[in-house]
Amino acid sequence: MRPVRALGAVIAVMTLAAGCGGSDDDKPADAGKAVTVQAANGAVTVPATPKRIVSLSPTHTETLFAIGAGKQVVAADEYSNHPAQAPKTKLSGFKPNAEAIIGYKPDLVVLSDDMDGIVKSLQKVKIPVLLEPAATKLDDAYDEITDLGLATGHVAEAKKLTDDMRTRIQQTVAAAKGKKLSYYHELDSQLHTVTSKTFIGQVYGLFGMENIADKAEKAAGGYPQLSREYLVKSDPDLIFLADTKIASQTAATVAKRPGWQGLGAVKGGGVIELDDDVASRWGPRLPEFAKAIGDAAQKASA
Template identity: 50%
Template structure:
């Protein structure tokens, strides 16, 4: 079930303001102005931010932030997004960089709100000096952070109800996927390896990505690395072969070609996941962004588990 893709297409809730004149005849009906309920104060990575009015010209330099803005109904207010904000299709992708933001280039879009990733704090300070409101959002460390950012961006853009509804729907979809999958599989001691790139960088269970796998009770081989490197260790080929994971997930472009390349590595054909055809090429965006499409990532993990179980049952028969 890939429910939340529709979250990015339309607002979850439509609020109409209807007023009548003294005679009782209806006046023109229109969408409620997002500025209703402002000023609002939200808390980002640097502290409290007060917005006097609902922003009408948002610049988003975070792909996850862009997806969340559309999910909470603020898509029409986004006038520019960074070069990697390629989803949904209607996102106003530009050549703006989220990694090396240019204050001048941002200012050219005349924004009344800029959404930045946590590592762009210097840019945030410069925008403050120009009196341009900024929200600095850290990378999510767990699913609760995803839900919190949906609520935060909903409140900051005049769509508090939509933000709360989006968070609730995503959380409900993930809970249902995990519950259904675990009901079918029961308790299983299944190990996995998540590969970020062909250089064998991985993630531990302490990361956002790793915690999604933990929902299913999977055992992460990267947790056993001598140096977990803050959650993103570089493993050796020998280590991966020795750990012999039951499932391998590739979180970078390449698809079937990447799967074939992994199988061709020395000794990797002896790994259970390779022998059994349980190497999965993930969508690198849904497997790395903490927006509403984390449901798709969760579903991909569930599908891989169920497929592996099905192949095991066939072999046993």
């Protein structure tokens, strides 16, 4: 995957402004009966326990498998690389092809973005579609998991998952209390990053960290590009690399960048190599992202 394309994919899914599907107005599932889920595209009636689900979102694919609905998924998009058994295909969530999707004869399609009017195209042929956009806060992520649990007949499993995620994240945050730290989160080697306004930034915010990008943003929608001079001058305590896959960045490659050798994070072992996917998705592996931040904070505060 080329860095530029991957960055576009990250920003596309993380900056969607549409409201996430809430669970407050969802009707409880009755055995053998259709259910209604309140998604971003309105009230969606889903057949009882759909058996042919198409997922056009890597995050939602992860969720479906995590709540026990994996066997109901017949196709997933090209970026659905987790878990390994996900039925990854050439379907695209960024350039969706209605005809290709319909070819899988789905009784439910789940996606995070309504690219090219795909929701309406599928609704025209009576296929239920759940639009569950990129989360803008933690509660959005939990609500979407709840929605998918209701839609697939896995309500109890979804609740168990969200309860576990909340507990693990809370425990990680509690264990990481220490001195106030500054950080830089790298999306690509061109120094695109996130501010505290983004979902990713809010996860860091749980740890009380100071984002060096907050003062640099100028109408960049939460995703500014920093200059090398600005970053070196800011000298963050921690550097988190979320481009280890898309750009092959490591602590070693960062140390070789002009002017970076003198950064405290580089000299003190404060460069953390993240899993790009874990750091950009708002699903079941969120606690892993939080754990990586928490471990780095603990080490830096020791």
